[in-house]
Amino acid sequence: MKLDALVIGAHPDDAEISVGGTILRMIDAGRTVGVLDLTRGEMGTRGTAEDRDRETQRASELLGLHYRGNVGLPDGRVEANVEAREAVARILRETQPDFVLAHHEHDLHPDHSACGRIAKEAWYLSGLKRLAELDGGPPAKRPARLAHFMGHIAFEPTVVVDVDAVWERKLEVIRAYTSQIQAAAPDDRGEHFLFGADILQRAETKARFFGEKIGVRYGEPLWQEGPLATTDPTR
Numbered sequence: 630m631k632l633d634a635l636v637i638g639a640h641p642d643d644a645e646i647s648v649g650g651t652i653l654r655m656i657d658a659g660r661t662v663g664v665l666d667l668t669r670g671e672m673g674t675r676g677t678a679e680d681r682d683r684e685t686q687r688a689s690e691l692l693g694l695h696y697r698g699n700v701g702l703p704d705g706r707v708e709a710n711v712e713a714r715e716a717v718a719r720i721l722r723e724t725q726p727d728f729v730l731a732h733h734e735h736d737l738h739p740d741h742s743a744c745g746r747i748a749k750e751a752w753y754l755s756g757l758k759r760l761a762e763l764d765g766g767p768p769a770k771r772p773a774r775l776a777h778f779m780g781h782i783a784f785e786p787t788v789v790v791d792v793d794a795v796w797e798r799k800l801e802v803i804r805a806y807t808s809q810i811q812a813a814a815p816d817d818r819g820e821h822f823l824f825g826a827d828i829l830q831r832a833e834t835k836a837r838f839f840g841e842k843i844g845v846r847y848g849e850p851l852w853q854e855g856p857l858a859t860t861d862p863t864r
């Protein structure tokens with residue numbers, strides 16, 4: 630399978646909450662898009678791993694994803710080690726995305742930070758010929774572009790994606806994660822930083838703030854290391 634874009638998140642729902650609008654816009658534009666989760670979110674305060682698998686499947690259908698994978702790393706204990714980065718590099722060679730989008734390394738949740746680092750290292754390793762030969766799978770191929778999405782710590786984005794046209798659909802996709810957005814008990818405040826029913830409000834606040842910067846209602850901020858190339862700066 631050849632993808633145009635692969636989004637890599639630590640837990641099922643990270644991709645949807647952070648860049649669900651960007652994913653929908655790419656798919657609406659005819660791109661083939663996949664999401665790779667590093668864990669099944671089994672340490673989450675709410676819902677079982679089975680609940681989350683079911684919710685992830687529903688969210689994937691709503692997004693219209695062409696691929697959804699899971700690396701099976703331990704939730705809450707994701708480490709940027711050799712095994713993790715080589716496992717992700719293998720998936721990059723198999724799915725051949727031109728564009729990879731992952732957490733930013735600077736994030737409060739250690740799994741998110743580790744995911745950002747794993748994605749960056751795997752992106753580089755995916756282009757090494759000898760490593761691909763040792764692995765015995767598809768040939769080496771490094772995605773042309775790697776960018777990061779925003780978690781709990783703000784950065785100055787290099788790109789803001791206009792997601793006005795798909796905003797309501799993005800909220801519907803997030804709502805597929807029923808176990809994550811409903812309180813389990815009246816005093817349930819959740820342990821996850823993005824806890825509770827305010828996940829939707831937080832997503833909206835962030836999208837309004839960054840949308841305003843590009844003159845639209847809703848925007849999703851991305852950051853890419855180094856300058857963006859162009860042959861025509863008037864566009």
Ligand SMILES: [Zn+2]
Nearest residue numbers: 639640643741
């Ligand atoms: Zn997460």
